[in-house]
Amino acid sequence: MNVLLADDEPLMLQILRTYFSKEGFGTLLAQDGEEALELFYNHKVDLAVLDWMMPKKSGVEVCKEIKQYSQTKVLLLTAKGEQEDEFVALKSGADDYVRKPFDPRILLIRARKLLQLTSKVRIGDLTVDLEGHKIYRSGQDVQATNKEFQMMKFLLANQGQIVTRKMLLDHAWGFDYFGEERTVDTHIRRLREKIGEHRIKTYRGLGYCLEHADE
Template structure:
């Protein structure tokens, strides 16, 4: 998972970077609002943690632009303590609001819960919507079919693991399906044509796996 952390206090960035990277996140750091947006448009971000008061563009302005562009979870950090400020943050589209000072470990736990609530995942230039059963590549709907989506979903849920053709047939087409393994190969081929061949690796005489960390 990729997290964008934007705060004009450098020591805060370093502390949060250490906590999130230890938890397995890939972090992108920004010292002001403009830098945060530049990273957002350059990288695939699953969560944005934004300080409210930043140079050039505030966390609120960045939040609004992010929400206009993609459905990415946003957590606002602020030293402001008024109830109205929290309302303003939520009205701007923020999904969570945390007051300073805070415990970095608590922030990490809140961030994890926030990501778990989303029905979409972003992997580099691909977005998978598990509720709508749609896939976007470079923000373009690839027009995936139901069976293709089911294949992608099960492979993604077991990413890095090899799933045999028999397993895929049973899980997607059902135990009573009378077709053969070539059905899986045909659908994998069509899926690769739509999302790119590099996501799905063929393991000869074994099956297929979803590979997130390809070159």
Template sequence: MNLLLADDEPLMLQILNAYFTKEGFRTHLAEDGEAALDHFYNHKIDMAVLDWMMPKRSGIEVCQEIKRNSRTKVMLLTAKGDADDEFAALKSGADDYLRKPFDPRILLLRVQKLLQLEARVLLGELTVDLDARKIYRAGKDVSATHKEFELMRYLIVNRGQIVSRKTLLDHVWGFDYFGEERTVDTHIRRLREKIGDRWIRTYRGMGYCLEESQ
């Protein structure tokens, strides 16, 4: 999933980026409204999390433009706290609204809910329990290792999109990992042995993609 995070507070942007990248989101960061719209028009954005009070273009203006041109989900963040402000935010087209200060974990849960990333993901005979960190095939625990589960989780969050080996290494093994990219191939092969071959498709020279229609 491609997530646009826009806030004129660099520290807030760093904190939110850390939370969402850890959960497998591909993040695009902006510190003002014009930069946010640049990301929106140049990338396929699945959801935008926008601060209301930003330079150049406000979160409200950015939300309205996004909604005029797409079905992208939008969450507005603001220090404004009265009912009129909440009404204005939702009237602008925002799908949800969260007052500052907030716990980033609450924001993460709300974003997952808006994107329908439920705790239990069903794929045919597979059940992936994101909370319990287990994968079941026809009701039986396949005993996925930590890396296998993390690969599956990242591919679920980015389902339908080709994910490169380098991206999988960065998000599953960590940005400080300097081993061979072929490590990914080995773990994908072992994961396929446990869940079946139909779900994860290889795109030669590009990476892997979780495709439910296979």
């Protein structure tokens, strides 16, 4: 799933990007309203997290345009604290409204609720416990390592879509890791042994995909 993050404060953008990326979301970053709309029109966006006060177009203006053309969920961030401001935000079509400063973990919970994502995801005989950081197969803990779990979470968030080795590397090892992308292949092989060879499909020269079907 892709989250559009729009805020004119670079530090805030990076903080939000780090938290959402760790949860397996793809992130699109914008520093003003016009850039946010450009990304919205050129990418699949499942959730837009918009700062109210942005250059060129405000978060409220961006929200109205997004809602005019799609069913994309929108969460507005603002330093404003008046009840009238909350009314304006929700009237613009926003699905939720969070005041700054906020705990990014709370923001993630709000985001997951908007996207109707549960803490436990089931795929056939597999159960992925996103809060407990465990993977179960037929009720048995497969003893996934942290890297295996992080890759599974990212594949799950992008189920049905091909993800590259670089994307998996960035998510499981961090953006500042400069190791070999082939490291991913070794961990994918071990993950397959634990959850079932058929579930993760290789697309040669492209990457991997967690298939929708469980046949």
